[in-house]
Amino acid sequence: MSFETNKLVGKAGRLAVPAGAAVALVLTAGMFFHHNGVHAAMASPAPMDDNSVSSLVALDSAVEAVAARVTPAVVNVAVTSRGSSEHEVGEEQEQGQEGGQGQIQGLPPGFAQFFGQGPQGMQRPQQPQIEHGIGSGIIISPDGYIVTNNHVVDGAVQIKVTLHDRRVMNAKLIGVDKLTDLAVIKVDAKDLPSIAWGDSTKLKPGQTVLAFGSPFGYFQFSVTRGIVSAVDRPNPYRDDPRKPGGYIQTDAAINPGNSGGALVNARGELVGINTFIISNSGSFAGAGFAIPSQIVRATTEQLIKTGSVHHGYLGISMNDVTPENASFFNLKEATGAIVAQVTPDSPASQAGLKSGDVIDELNGQKVVNGGALQVAVSEDTPGTQITLGILRNGSPQTLTLKVGEFHKDAEVASNGDSAGPQKGKLGLAVAELTPDVRQQLHIPSEMKGVAIQSVRPASPADEASLAPGDVILEVNRHPVVSAEQFVNEAHANPAGKDLLLLVWSQGGASYRVIHPDAGNQSGM
Incomplete structure (x- = not known):
C-alpha cells in the first residue's frame, strides 16, 4: 500500500521520555552499594583514538558538511484547505442522537439553535470543513521559488512557509502538475539559501543519499541518511497508468510530513523530491520513494515560466x-x-x-x-x-x-506491467462483447475481443492481475473476436506452455503472460 507522506499518523508525545527517569538510570549505572558502604563504579574504557576510527570520523564529517549546506534551503510547508463537510456532519448527527431529541448534550437551554438544531428542528447551514496539513519543500532559487508535492498544497486556501531561520512567510502558489505530483510555490524574499540541481540519471544503487523534511509535522528540518536502494521504480498507483514512473527508492527514513522534502546526493545536490512510502503501518518501513530530479527540474522550469506543464x-x-x-x-x-x-x-x-x-x-x-x-x-x-x-x-x-x-x-x-509469478490453471470465464456489456464496461465500439466474466481466486488469471470486466484482445499474438475462438486458442496451446494475452483494462492495454498447469487443460 502506498502512503502520501504528508498524511500525519504519529503523536510526538509517544516519543517523549520523562526527564526524571533518565536521571535515575544515570545514578544507578554510576555506583553500587554493599554492607561496607558506597564504592566507585568500575572504570570506563578509554575512548578509541582518532586513527582507529578515522574512516567513521571522516564519514561523519562529510555528512555533517552536506547537512549544514542543505538544511538552510529546507522549508516547512503548512497548508490550510477546505475539505469535505461529511465528517463534520457525521459527528454532529452522532452527538444529536446521544443527546436525545436531536439536541447536543451539555448545552444550556436556548443555546442548541446555535449548534445544529433550533427549537423548530432547523439545521444550521453546513460549512466546509477546514483542514490543516504539513509537508516539506526545498528552495531552488535565491528569489524564493520552492518545490514541493502537489498533494501537499492540493486545495490550499492558505500556504505558510517556515524558513530555517524560523521566519514564517505567506507563500503564493505558482503552479501544479498532478501527473507528476509536483508543485511550485513562492515567497517574497531575496538572497535566500538555495540548493543546486543534481543529475538523477547518474544515481546508482548503493550510493549515499540524505533525506530532508519535517517528519510527522513536528520535527522540522530533520535529516536522515541512507542509500539508493533502486532506481527507475515503476509507478505503483493503479488509478492512472499514464503517471510516469522512474522513482528513486531509498532506505533513508521518509515519514508522513516528509512529502516535498529534498533527497540529495553526497555532493549536496538535489536528486529527488520525497513523495511517498510503501508501508502497511503508514510509517516508514524501509521503502521510501522520490521523484527524480530529471523529472522535477523539467517540470518546475515549465511551471515557473508558464504556470502549467505541457507533457508530450x-x-x-x-x-x-x-x-x-x-x-x-x-x-x-x-x-x-x-x-x-x-x-x-x-x-x-x-x-x-x-x-x-x-x-x-x-x-x-x-x-x-x-x-x-x-x-x-x-x-x-x-x-x-x-x-x-x-x-x-x-x-x-x-x-x-x-x-x-x-x-x-x-x-x-x-x-502497464503486471508483476509476480503465476502458476496453475487459467481460472477464468469469458463472455461475448454484446452491446449491453460494451455499455456497462464503457468499451469502445471498435474494440474486438471477449470480456472476462469471472476470475477464480488464487488462479493463474488472478495472479496475473486479470479481473472481471477486463477485455482479452489477443491470445499468443492472435486477435480474438469471440468467446469460442478464445477457448479454442487457449485449448490449442501446448500443455504446460505459457500463454501471452493482450488485455484491455481500465482504459489501457497490456500484455500478460499466463502459466497454465500442464496437468489441467480441460477448462479455463
Missing part, C-alpha cells in the same frame, strides 16, 4: 520486455518496451506504430524498459520530432514522429 505523449500503452515474454516477440535480449495498444489518431498511430512492436531505441539511445521511455517522452515538448527504433516480429525498423501533447482525456505513453 505518443498515444500507446506499454509493457516491459521480460525473460518470460521475450520469446513471443523473437527477441534475443530482455530489454525494450512492448507496444500493447495504440490510440487511434495519435502520433504513434499516424507514424505506423502497431501493437506488438518492440521499441528498443529513442533518438539512437537504448531503451531499457517502458518506464524509461515513458519518462523521456513525457518530458518532451509537444511538437518535438523523435526517432524510434523498433523491432517488428524481430525485424528492425525506424519510425519518425512528432510528439503530441498530453491532455487529461488522452492516452500518454504508459507502462
Whole structure:
C-alpha cells in the first residue's frame, strides 16, 4: 500500500521520555552499594583514538558538511484547505442522537439553535470543513521559488512557509502538475539559501543519499541518511497508468510530513523530491520513494515560466520486455518496451506504430524498459520530432514522429506491467462483447475481443492481475473476436506452455503472460 507522506499518523508525545527517569538510570549505572558502604563504579574504557576510527570520523564529517549546506534551503510547508463537510456532519448527527431529541448534550437551554438544531428542528447551514496539513519543500532559487508535492498544497486556501531561520512567510502558489505530483510555490524574499540541481540519471544503487523534511509535522528540518536502494521504480498507483514512473527508492527514513522534502546526493545536490512510502503501518518501513530530479527540474522550469506543464505523449500503452515474454516477440535480449495498444489518431498511430512492436531505441539511445521511455517522452515538448527504433516480429525498423501533447482525456505513453509469478490453471470465464456489456464496461465500439466474466481466486488469471470486466484482445499474438475462438486458442496451446494475452483494462492495454498447469487443460 502506498502512503502520501504528508498524511500525519504519529503523536510526538509517544516519543517523549520523562526527564526524571533518565536521571535515575544515570545514578544507578554510576555506583553500587554493599554492607561496607558506597564504592566507585568500575572504570570506563578509554575512548578509541582518532586513527582507529578515522574512516567513521571522516564519514561523519562529510555528512555533517552536506547537512549544514542543505538544511538552510529546507522549508516547512503548512497548508490550510477546505475539505469535505461529511465528517463534520457525521459527528454532529452522532452527538444529536446521544443527546436525545436531536439536541447536543451539555448545552444550556436556548443555546442548541446555535449548534445544529433550533427549537423548530432547523439545521444550521453546513460549512466546509477546514483542514490543516504539513509537508516539506526545498528552495531552488535565491528569489524564493520552492518545490514541493502537489498533494501537499492540493486545495490550499492558505500556504505558510517556515524558513530555517524560523521566519514564517505567506507563500503564493505558482503552479501544479498532478501527473507528476509536483508543485511550485513562492515567497517574497531575496538572497535566500538555495540548493543546486543534481543529475538523477547518474544515481546508482548503493550510493549515499540524505533525506530532508519535517517528519510527522513536528520535527522540522530533520535529516536522515541512507542509500539508493533502486532506481527507475515503476509507478505503483493503479488509478492512472499514464503517471510516469522512474522513482528513486531509498532506505533513508521518509515519514508522513516528509512529502516535498529534498533527497540529495553526497555532493549536496538535489536528486529527488520525497513523495511517498510503501508501508502497511503508514510509517516508514524501509521503502521510501522520490521523484527524480530529471523529472522535477523539467517540470518546475515549465511551471515557473508558464504556470502549467505541457507533457508530450505518443498515444500507446506499454509493457516491459521480460525473460518470460521475450520469446513471443523473437527477441534475443530482455530489454525494450512492448507496444500493447495504440490510440487511434495519435502520433504513434499516424507514424505506423502497431501493437506488438518492440521499441528498443529513442533518438539512437537504448531503451531499457517502458518506464524509461515513458519518462523521456513525457518530458518532451509537444511538437518535438523523435526517432524510434523498433523491432517488428524481430525485424528492425525506424519510425519518425512528432510528439503530441498530453491532455487529461488522452492516452500518454504508459507502462502497464503486471508483476509476480503465476502458476496453475487459467481460472477464468469469458463472455461475448454484446452491446449491453460494451455499455456497462464503457468499451469502445471498435474494440474486438471477449470480456472476462469471472476470475477464480488464487488462479493463474488472478495472479496475473486479470479481473472481471477486463477485455482479452489477443491470445499468443492472435486477435480474438469471440468467446469460442478464445477457448479454442487457449485449448490449442501446448500443455504446460505459457500463454501471452493482450488485455484491455481500465482504459489501457497490456500484455500478460499466463502459466497454465500442464496437468489441467480441460477448462479455463
